[in-house]
Amino acid sequence: MADREYSESSDRIIATEPVEVRRYAAHTRINHWFTAILIILLILSGFALFWPRLFFLTGIFGGGQNARFLHPIFGVVACLSFLLLFLQLWKLNLMRREDVVWASKITDLLAGHEERLPELGKYNLGQKLVFWGMFWLLLTMVASGLMIWQQFFPDLVSIPVRRWALLVHSIAAVLSVLVIIVHVYAAIWTRGTISAMTSGNVTGGWAWRHHRKWLREVARRQDSPPAE
Numbered sequence: 001m002a003d004r005e006y007s008e009s010s011d012r013i014i015a016t017e018p019v020e021v022r023r024y025a026a027h028t029r030i031n032h033w034f035t036a037i038l039i040i041l042l043i044l045s046g047f048a049l050f051w052p053r054l055f056f057l058t059g060i061f062g063g064g065q066n067a068r069f070l071h072p073i074f075g076v077v078a079c080l081s082f083l084l085l086f087l088q089l090w091k092l093n094l095m096r097r098e099d100v101v102w103a104s105k106i107t108d109l110l111a112g113h114e115e116r117l118p119e120l121g122k123y124n125l126g127q128k129l130v131f132w133g134m135f136w137l138l139l140t141m142v143a144s145g146l147m148i149w150q151q152f153f154p155d156l157v158s159i160p161v162r163r164w165a166l167l168v169h170s171i172a173a174v175l176s177v178l179v180i181i182v183h184v185y186a187a188i189w190t191r192g193t194i195s196a197m198t199s200g201n202v203t204g205g206w207a208w209r210h211h212r213k214w215l216r217e218v219a220r221r222q223d224s225p226p227a228e
């Protein structure tokens with residue numbers, strides 16, 4: 001077990017020149033982008049219904065009725081898709097002692113002195129917080145969403161509860177858009193990260209600089225593969 005604390009079994013070092021490291025298998029990347037596309041459709045259809053000035057967005061879905069019908073379906077499918085991603089990644093997103101030290105030295109990171117921070121596994125604290133934020137917000141949205149899905153569940157809760165559910169649903173939606181903006185911004189800000197989710201690989205330098213504990217573990221495992 002200690003053999004795979006910071007990495008997935010498919011992670012590996014590829015002996016190209018320069019060296020690359022496999023960070024995501026194809027099925028994880030497909031799962032990620034499928035979830036991302038659904039969440040974007042979810043946001044567009046949700047905001048179209050949320051604010052009258054954005055009602056024009058319903059045009060993307062063929063009108064208000066279609067947007068109203070499709071929005072909860074996008075939501076359920078997005079949650080199921082995220083669940084698959086969650087099952088693959090939750091262990092690597094558990095909090096660890098080094099995350100606390102990392103957070104206490106965040107000013108060094110912002111000043112460009114990442115070498116002063118502790119070595120990290122596959123994810124840093126920021127990524128972990130985004131991950132758990134997405135998880136809890138999606139859970140909140142699917143639970144409150146079922147309560148306000150009158151077409152299929154008209155008698156699930158009383159009218160006062162439904163009103164509260166609508167408020168909770170809207171707040172969670174706005175928060176989740178903020179979390180996704182942070183996620184995309186961080187992916188762009190940390191140069192070399194996007195390729196992890198497109199080609200599946202990062203450079204050896206990227207892995208050494210940002211996730212050294214992860215890289216060390218992948219290298220150790222590759223040096224001594226488990227006995228057949």
Ligand code: HEM
Pocket residue numbers: 023032035036037039040082085089093123127128131134180183184187193194195196197
């Ligand atoms: C639409 C624009 C998006 C872009 C450009 C993007 C980009 C990325 C990139 C580059 C990574 C790899 C980060 C790394 O391995 O260090 C990643 C990871 C991930 N993304 Fe996205 N993403 C997007 C949307 C989403 C959405 C909408 C969700 C789900 C609600 C999502 C969930 C995740 C998760 C769970 C991970 C794994 C990170 C972790 O487990 O902490 N992404 N994304």
